[in-house]
Amino acid sequence: MHRLAGVAVLLTLAGCTVGPKYKRPVLQPPDKYYTDTAPQATSIADLPWWELFRDPVLRNLILEALKNNYDVNIAAARVEQARAQAGVARSLYFPQIGYGAGVTTEKYPTPLIRNNTYYSYAASLSWEIDLWGRIRKLNEQQRALFFASLEAQRGVWLSLVSDVAQAYFELRALDASLTIARQTGQSFQESFDLFNKKLEGGAGSALETSRAEGALANVQAQISDLERLITAKENQISLLLGKNPGPIARGVPLSAQYDPSEVPAGLPSTLLERRPDVRQAEQQLVAANAAVGVAKADFFPVLNLTGLLGGVSPQLSQLVDSGKLWSAGAGLTGPLFTGGRLKNQYKLTRAQRDEFERSYQQLLTQAFGEVSSALVSHQKLAHAITEEKRSVTAYQQAVHLANTRYDNGLSSYFEVLDAKLQLYPAENALVQFDLQRKIALVALYKALGGGWKLNDLDWIKSATAAGPGTVPTSTSP
Secondary structure, three states, X not given: OHHHHHHHHXXXXXXXXXXXXXXXXXXXXXXXXXXXXXXXXXXXXHOOHXXXXXXXXXXXXXXXXXXXXXXXXXXXXXXXXXXXXXXXXXXXXXXXXXXXXXXXXXXXXXXXXXXXXXXXXXXXXXXXXXXXXXXXXXXXHHHHHHHHHHHHHHHHHHHHHHHHHHHHHHHHHHHHHHHHHHHHHXXXXXXXXXXXXXXXXXXXXXXXXXXXXXXXXXXXXXXXHHHHHHHHHHHHHHHHOOOOOOOOOOXXXXXXOOOOOOOOOOOHHHHHHHOHHHHHHHHHHHHHHHHHHHHHHOOOOEEEEEEEEEEXXXXXXXXXOOOEEEEEEEEEEOOOOOOOHHHHHHHXXXXXXXXXXXXXXXXXXXXXXXXXXXXXXXXXXXXXXXXXXXXXXXXXXXXXXXXXXXXOOOOOHHHHHHHHHHHHHHHHHHHHHHHHHHHHHXXXXXXXOOOOOOOOOHHHHHHHHHOOOOOOOOOOO
């Protein structure tokens, strides 16, 4: 009866867990995002990335990056590290069993004492009874860190998809600017050749020829600079793909990339469930909270059960038949005086938990701001593109009218040159507005935690199975 009572006491104590229980911090998300007049339950983040980025070439680039990118492989290695650490903590639940064997020879200088050789073996057992929940809290901490590493890996995937898409759009914008510069340069080249011939024949103006030459040289300089930027952008994309620098394939022009006119952002209250960095921060908070419990349990005694089974024999053949020995026991150890080490360790873990809690709240507030900024950018840039298209159309008409007036002798070439010089930056501005709207779409998808419904295998396998698909003409205004 006494033994049963002792076991019951041990089991009761083993159910005790010291330290705080995790509770999600109180959060107050806004009712809607800034400038979002009619929040919807659905979100663009519900889409897998290949339904948003529909250019087949861009899809293939993203797939290659997800397979070969260095950051992706590093994140995968960190997941395995965290998985192994969780396994180490889980092993503490079980008895630790070891073994040993030895041979000892005794040789004496006098023949009166017989020389002996002894063979021995031993098996040992040690098991910490988790009276105060130290091992349970340690496991909770390591599990949370493992889940945090999984969220970090998903964050790397999402960031990589966004980075490749943005870099690809920037490359296509440079291509468009280069095309505009070459067309403008060709026009200036024709004008310069015409006026240079007139000047050589004595019928032209040196001023007109110099203005035409200056405009031509300026555009040619920008062509060289754009070619430099294109090479640098291709090298950046190559690094994202995890391969050596080289040319990058092109697909749909920037102006024809998929760009929905309306982008639902979803409800702000669901953002903390979608964004991998927010979920990672919460798991880190869970781990920090569990660390407080580990530090508190260190104040209490530790109960260890030990056991030993072995044998000694002068003959190897009789080792398991004679000389057996065994022992069993329990030991209780605990701190009496540590010079404030345990107390300060406990304070340290509490302060670290408070830091992670504030970081979690800060990150979530920052996430709301990122979504709002990207959302308003995507909306306002639509109006900017519409107005810039009007500007380009008007300048194109001005160039046509100036040429007509010049051909009819009603104006000098300065009027034509002035119209062309105003058209060139307007065309470039339209490309940049279009690029910024595409980038705002990418930023919004990332800020909302795009692809959050995908499981780990879907990030690559489902995209491959989806095939190249069709790419519609641009729906942007």
